[in-house]
Amino acid sequence: MPEKPEVITVAKTLERHILGKTIEKVDIYWDNIIEYPSLSEFKKRISRQIIKKISTRGKWIVMELSNDYLLVHLRMEGKFFYRGINDSRGKHEHVVITFTDGLQLRFHDTRKFGKFRLMNKEEWNKVPPLSLLGYEYNDKNLTKEYLYQALKSRKLPIKTVLLDQSIIAGIGNIYDDEILFLSHLSPLMSANKVSLDSCQEIIDNTKKVLDSAIALGGTTIRSYTSDEGVHGKFQQMLLVHGKENELCPVCGNTIIKIKVGGRGTYYCKKCQKDKINSKGERLK
DNA sequence: GTGACCACCTGGCCGC
């Protein structure tokens, strides 16, 4: 599933292919993909707009157009393909954007979870979903004090809370496991038991993991490849995620898989422990 | 404010 590194990889590829192009029209083959505004308004408003800039915010791809912002969330399996107007449409290509030069950008999503939103320039980042997002992983405002405050009222497992996009935007299930492994924290540990020092470790390891993944083009696992079928290479660097019954690269213990908050979670019981004492106090 | 649960979806896998 695309997380921040995969979203950045896709955005960079989009930049190479469609930056500066003018949208001729958009054809929608699965109405629910358009989250906002109405289908007819979406089609009407987006026509003739130019792609000015492409960036990301959390797991959203943000395309600045002439008059609006087009937000795209890939969710589980969304990906883009580039085709010509005469190429036949695939079964799972639900949105086809045709540019004036004849190129088509097609949104492929087998599970139909992806979302498109067209927001005006006054409110695009002042209303949900973007207004609800927390800091980016590399934002200078993401400090251990901020994270500590965000976690202190949460009793849910740290694994679950790190997936909350209103705290740190962009962390998904795969990198969550990796970050907690590098931070030596059990995914089951209550978020409000995470110490200030561990908050710093989480921040440092989030940067380390996401920067490495971005450099390698993201992670390609069962359900995700980036556009054009390009495969990321970070899956070769994964330490615990997807490694059930394999040996921990640090201690040699067997990596186990459990469910935390309904998510498949991989961790090493020996390396990852609750950093709290017998009284439940946070250790320095 | 917080947490639990559910819906959205389809392909792959497994057991029968």
Add this chain to the structure above:
DNA sequence: TGCGGCCAGGTGGTCA
């Protein structure tokens, strides 16, 4: 071989 059931999981909505 075919069928049914389960699993995968990011996000938003509802309810307690």
